[in-house]
Amino acid sequence: MDVSHFDFHLPDELIAQTPLKERSGSRLMVLHRRDGRIEHRQFPDWLEYVRPGDVWVVNDTRVRPARLIGIKEETGAQVELLLLNPLGEGRWEALVKPAKRVKEGTVISFGNGLLRATAQETTDVAGGRVFRLEHGEEDLEPLLSRLGEMPLPPYIRERLDEPERYQTVYSKEVGSAAAPTAGLHFTPQLLAEAKKRGVHIAPITLHVGLGTFRPVTVERVEDHRMHAEFFEVSEETARIIQKAQMSGNRVCAVGTTSVRTLESVAREHGEVVACKGWTDIFIHPGFSFQVVDALLTNFHLPRSTLLMLISAFATREEVLKAYREAVQERYRFFSFGDAMLIV
Incomplete structure (x- = not known):
């Protein structure tokens, strides 16, 4: 399938630049897969679509303040580093800008030397390189909280x-x-109300990296390769999902990362079990879903793997029709934008 089949026109002014004052203040488009019907609601109306016995799976990952601005110790030139994945023994996969000016052996200093990064081998990702980090006696995470x-x-x-x-x-x-x-749309109050209605909120973890947002540069969808991301499913979450499926209740995903985690595990083990590892699953039209019955997501970039995933969950035609209506109705797009519920 050609990547151009997932293109659509999006005016720049619809790209949300800042979050709304209230987390749950966004709009909610509801797409019904059974008949293609579209509803325009507000996000708190999500509660009207949950059912007692539902399991809503959320990704409890937390964003690391991993964007670092430093200088090359040799020249004093400014360099930006985005830490992606820890590789062990102080080594990290990262994106670096400007990539062409950072060679193997280059040392970058952050916070007047509190953190130093030495460039090692390149990766197969544009701008990607492995770095060895040195940070003395201080733990890395609190240091990143200060410097990143x-x-x-x-x-x-x-x-x-x-x-x-x-x-x-x-x-x-x-x-x-x-x-x-x-x-990002959920508040503690909304989640508490859902639990009162008999809904289970079950966490998984998928650490979002390049796999989710890496642009598609090939012409054929099938030729794209995802970047692996780490995931973990706990014993409790696996048990809750297994029980729901045995009882005929829905398993619903909050976000495409939850979808990818659940479907990766089910494809590997035949069902959702407690496990952890790395996934590079690429979900696009033609994919057979084993776990997810409903999906809450945001509005995504043209030609993106995220748009391809939701086009597999509904259909490409229904999703693009909904997106055209979202543009017409002036929905806010992307990270700080409005939400879409596919049921």
Whole structure:
């Protein structure tokens, strides 16, 4: 299938640059897969679509302030580093800008030498390289909290005054380079009300990296290769999902990262079991879903793997029709934008 089949026109002014004042203040488009019907609601109306016995699976990853601005010790030139995945023994996979000016052996200093990164081999990702980090006796995570910035997507050009607004209210496990943005709409009050209605909120972890947001540069969808991301499913979450499926209740995913985790595990083990590992699953039209019955997501980039995933869950025609209507109705797009529920 040609990647151009997932293109659509999106006016720049519909790309949300800042979060709304209230987390749950966004709009909610509801797409019914059975008949293609579209409803225009507000996000708190999500509660009207949940059912007693539902399991809503959320990604509890927490964004690491992994964007670092430093200088090359040799020349004093400014360099930007975005830490992606820890490789062990102080080595990290990262994106570096400007990539062409950072060679193997280059040492970059951050915070007047509190953190130093030595460039090692390149990776198969454009701008990607492995770095060895040195940070003395201080632990890395608190150091990153002081020296690092929130790695906002490139289409967000406004400064984020409250970094916590780029974290979900249930974020827990530090490790992502980007937020699982479908969950940004939830408040503790909404989740508490859902639980009162007999809904189970079950966490999984997928640390969002390049696999979720890497652009598709090939012409054929089938030729794209995803970048692997780490995931973990707990014993409790696996048990809750297994029980729901045995009882005929729905398993619903908050965000495409939850979908990819659940479907990866089911494809590997035949059902959702407690496990952890790395997934490079690429879900596009033609994929057979084994677990997910409903999906809450945001509005995604043209030609993106995220748009391809939801086009597999509904149909490409229904999704693109809904997107055209979203543009016409002036929905807000991408990370800080409005939400879409596919049932």
